[in-house]
Amino acid sequence: HSSSFSSSTASPADCSIIGAGVIGLAIARRLASAGLSVTIYDKGTPGSEASFAAGGMLCPRLEFKKGSRLSQMGEISLQLYPDYAGELEEETGLSIDLRLDGVISPLDPAETGGGEPGDNTARLIDVDALRDLEPGINHGITRALYYEEEGSVDNRALTRALEAACRGLGVEIRSDCEVLDVLVEDDRISGIRTSTGDFSSPIVINSAGSWAAKIGGTVEKVEIRPIKGQMLLLDCKDNEDEIPRHTIYSHSTYLVPRGDGRVIVGTTVEDKGFDKEVDPAAIKNLLQSAAEMFPFLEKVPPRESWAGLRPMGEQNIPTIGALSPRGYYAAVGHYRNGILLTPLTQELLAREILGESV
Numbered sequence: 183h184s185s186s187f188s189s190s191t192a193s194p195a196d197c198s199i200i201g202a203g204v205i206g207l208a209i210a211r212r213l214a215s216a217g218l219s220v221t222i223y224d225k226g227t228p229g230s231e232a233s234f235a236a237g238g239m240l241c242p243r244l245e246f247k248k249g250s251r252l253s254q255m256g257e258i259s260l261q262l263y264p265d266y267a268g269e270l271e272e273e274t275g276l277s278i279d280l281r282l283d284g285v286i287s288p289l290d291p292a293e294t295g296g297g298e299p300g301d302n303t304a305r306l307i308d309v310d311a312l313r314d315l316e317p318g319i320n321h322g323i324t325r326a327l328y329y330e331e332e333g334s335v336d337n338r339a340l341t342r343a344l345e346a347a348c349r350g351l352g353v354e355i356r357s358d359c360e361v362l363d364v365l366v367e368d369d370r371i372s373g374i375r376t377s378t379g380d381f382s383s384p385i386v387i388n389s390a391g392s393w394a395a396k397i398g399g400t401v402e403k404v405e406i407r408p409i410k411g412q413m414l415l416l417d418c419k420d421n422e423d424e425i426p427r428h429t430i431y432s433h434s435t436y437l438v439p440r441g442d443g444r445v446i447v448g449t450t451v452e453d454k455g456f457d458k459e460v461d462p463a464a465i466k467n468l469l470q471s472a473a474e475m476f477p478f479l480e481k482v483p484p485r486e487s488w489a490g491l492r493p494m495g496e497q498n499i500p501t502i503g504a505l506s507p508r509g510y511y512a513a514v515g516h517y518r519n520g521i522l523l524t525p526l527t528q529e530l531l532a533r534e535i536l537g538e539s540v
């Protein structure tokens with residue numbers, strides 16, 4: 183007698199998804215809406231890694247090189263966001279706090295504001311316009327680039343909403359269930375081997391984020407490694423005039439406002455394997471950079487600090503699509519922009535799997 187589930191005792195699903203982060207959850211929801219039976223396996227708790235750690239910035243023009251494939255992907259995904267958010271909110275009754283009221287990138291006095299770092303999609307704004315938009319900004323900052331259609335989404339709320347939507351559609355989510363191997367029979371996918379037994383399904387999707395390269399089996403490998411980012415959360419209730427109203431993005435530091443006077447501050451970019459330790463000196467540095475832009479923030483003690491792992495793929499490009507053998511797919515390597523690229527990734531992969539035309 184075995185207490186573990188196995189393919190002989192559990193009914194097979196059409197599709198097994200490895201990793202219940204935003205990417206896995208979004209794809210699960212899409213495939214389940216199309217009528218597939220889907221099970222998601224997570225080694226821990228759904229949405230507790232990069233999806234939880236992210237800032238939720240939706241800033242393709244600041245994140246990607248103009249004209250690059252990633253920049254096009256980012257633009258398309260950003261355009262999908264309003265409908266995507268609207269449908270998800272309606273389906274679940276949960277708000278995901280989508281804000282597309284612009285991102286502000288302060289310029290140093292020496293920066294010209296023409297050519298890089300901005301481009302013609304950003305508007306150069308002067309001190310009056312800047313104060314109007316951001317009354318609490320350091321008075322030494324007199325010019326900025328304003329990316330009017332960009333913004334942010336509350337990534338934790340997005341993850342919770344996707345999880346609720348999945349459950350509502352009958353997607354089974356198995357927490358604390360680590361996928362060890364992808365199983366192959368007769369040159370095609372037959373299921374997965376997990377810490378609690380084997381499960382059969384003709385389709386397996388690897389959306390395991392930073393852990394994607396650890397999935398075993400005689401299947402095509404994905405090259406992914408974790409890049410650490412440290413972040414903090416400030417709680418600035420009742421100081422609406424002193425804190426950022428828009429996402430503020432300056433070189434390596436960004437500030438992302440949420441509801442209720444909360445502000446997310448990021449980030450570091452560190453190549454340290456799976457280490458998620460928070461270094462107080464790094465947090466202090468981030469807070470200092472934040473306070474250089476919004477002096478009020480200097481007095482606010484961090485309410486929370488954390489580190490997350492960005493899943494970085496080869497050449498920093500995500501892998502989205504079929505791998506070998508037949509039935510195996512991946513949606514991995516979104517690095518700094520998994521939240522931004524979620525709607526597009528879901529669509530690209532689901533259409534490939536469902537055989538729809540893109």
Ligand code: GLY
Nearest residue numbers: 411448449518519
């Ligand atoms: N999206 C910014 C970051 O990865 O920190």
